[in-house]
Amino acid sequence: MEAIRLQKYLAQAGVASSRRKAEALIRAGRVTINGQVAALxxxxxxxxxxCVDGRPVAPTARRVVLALHKPPGVTTTRRDRFAERTVFELVPAIPGLHTVGRLDRDSEGLLLLTNDGRLTQRLTHPRYGVPKVYRVWTAKGEVPPFILKRLEKGVRLEDGPARALKARPxxxxxxxxxxxGRKREVRRMLRAVGYPVVRLLRVKIGPIRLGGLKPGAWREIEGEELEGLYRAAGLSVPPR
Structure with a gap:
């Protein structure tokens, strides 16, 4: 390995999903190199x-992407003292494994997990426009076309405007x-137009589909499917 920037090293080790998060760890004094606090x-x-927080970290030899069908009632955070169960209890213990974005506790469906910080950053940052598809049930039933057009045009939320790339009944x-994928964005958008959500199921992220994966089950993304996911994120597939 040639000398590489510390931020990149942390991303490859799976402990930071973006350059900004890696820099935050460094600024906080949580990262050391050979026992010395590291600088930007x-x-x-x-x-x-x-080391991060005193624990040695290193780039993982093999990049892994898992697709999980998150059941409702399961949280996506690794440490939550109020959670009855987290998604990390449903998947193998892989160093550096983290969720690609989140699904709130009550939502269900496709959740990706990986140890590749670059991939996470590309799939979650709106700049790269990787689409996520949600099947939604509302308290009022089927959403009429004029409301769907409002969602495509955009609605104003407390943290700024939000719009659907596509909305169909x-x-x-x-x-x-x-x-x-802002926090509870789909739920807030539909509440803003008077159609509160009673069930939310994510069915697709980029080219990856939930398909027939059962709640609580997972599978590894491999081969052409993995290549398609990296292409959607504007990245080349790392060596296996």
Missing amino acids: GAKVTPGDEV KVGGCVLTLAE
Whole structure:
């Protein structure tokens, strides 16, 4: 390994999903190189020991992407003392594994987990426009076309405007496609137009579909499907 920037090293180790998050760890003094607190701009060379919060970290030899069918009632945070169950109890213990974005506790469906911080950043940042598709049921049933057009045009939320790339009717509710994933965004958008959500199921992220995956079950994304996911994120597939 040639010398690489510390931020990149942390992303490859799966402990930071973006450059900004890596920089925050460094600024907080939580990262050391060979026992010395690291500074922004530091580089890691072969043989260096990098630690975060006193624990050694290193790039994982193999990049892994898992697709999980998150059941309702399960949280996506690793540490939550109020959670009865987290998604990390449903998947293998892989160093650096983290969720690609989140689904709130009451929502269900497709959740990706990976140890590739670059991939996470690309799939979650709205700049890259990777679409996420949600099947929604509402308290008022099927959402009428004029409301769907409002969602495509955009609605104002407390943290700024939000719009669906595509909105189409479905029995009991609708199907929405979004390019971003702000906290409880789908629920807040539909509440804003008077159609509160009673059930939310994410069915697709980029080219990856939930398909027939049962609640609580997971599978590894491999082969052409993995290549398609990395292409959607504007990345080349790392060596296996």
